[in-house]
Amino acid sequence: MDLAREQQEEKLPIIDFSAYSLQNEERNDDELQRLATRLVQAFSTEGFVYLRNHGIPNTLDVPSFLAMHSLIGTRANITSLTTLHYPPVPEHVSEGQLRCGEHTDYGSITLLFQDTVPGLEVLNRHGRYISAPPLPDTVVVNIGDLMQRNIAWLYRILRNTGELPAALSLSS
Numbered sequence: 471m472d473l474a475r476e477q478q479e480e481k482l483p484i485i486d487f488s489a490y491s492l493q494n495e496e497r498n499d500d501e502l503q504r505l506a507t508r509l510v511q512a513f514s515t516e517g518f519v520y521l522r523n524h525g526i527p528n529t530l531d532v533p534s535f536l537a538m539h540s541l542i543g544t545r546a547n548i549t550s551l552t553t554l555h556y557p558p559v560p561e562h563v564s565e566g567q568l569r570c571g572e573h574t575d576y577g578s579i580t581l582l583f584q585d586t587v588p589g590l591e592v593l594n595r596h597g598r599y600i601s602a603p604p605l606p607d608t609v610v611v612n613i614g615d616l617m618q619r620n621i622a623w624l625y626r627i628l629r630n631t632g633e634l635p636a637a638l639s640l641s642s
Contacts, residue, residue, distance in 0.1 A: 480600045482592065483512040484520040484608065492525030513613050516600075518592045520608040526583075528607065559587075575614040582610040 485508055488494060489501035512519045541547040572593070584590065584604040591599040592612065602610055 480594070480598065482516060482518050482520055482600060482602055482610070483508075484522055484605070485509060485512060486523050487521045487525075488523035491523055494525065514595070516594050518594070518600075518602065518610060518612040520602075520605055521611055522605075522608050524609055526609065575612065576616060577614040578617040580610075580612050580614055582612075584610065 485505070487505065489498065489505045509519065582590070584602075586604050588601070588603045590602040590604075590610070592602050592610075594600050
């Protein structure tokens with residue numbers, strides 16, 4: 471199979487998040503384990519996923535959202551939470567002009583709520599760009615630089631000792 475055809479057929483995994491949806495008040499350990507396994511597998515092979523059935527409302531009350539996160543950008547903010555907004559493309563765009571060039575995301579995870587305008591491409595673990603077109607009722611999720619470092623640290627512990635420290639164990 472040639473590279474152009476292979477790239478065209480590559481797609482980001484779509485993961486049903488209903489087992490841990492904001493709307494789901496009952497949790498089933500087996501379903502959560504299956505969801506966690508799928509997420510780990512997808513993030514370790516692609517680095518990005520679409521989440522469906524996440525429970526996050528399609529419409530956002532911007533003033534309420536901003537009020538809840540009013541400390542972002544101040545020393546009082548104890549999280550690495552940031553918000554970004556990419557305004558619409560102006561009517562005239564110069565040839566070769568980039569909106570947001572190639573970059574990595576610093577934090578643990580990024581939740582990207584897309585509008586209906588296509589154009590997002592993500593670089594997968596194999597070094598190939600994959601189109602990530604907007605899909606209704608989904609959010610694109612990727613692990614950021616900080617999460618990758620944490621995962622690498624845990625991997626080294628597992629490789630050297632064969633087990634996680636008790637404080638980090640998921641089975642306790």
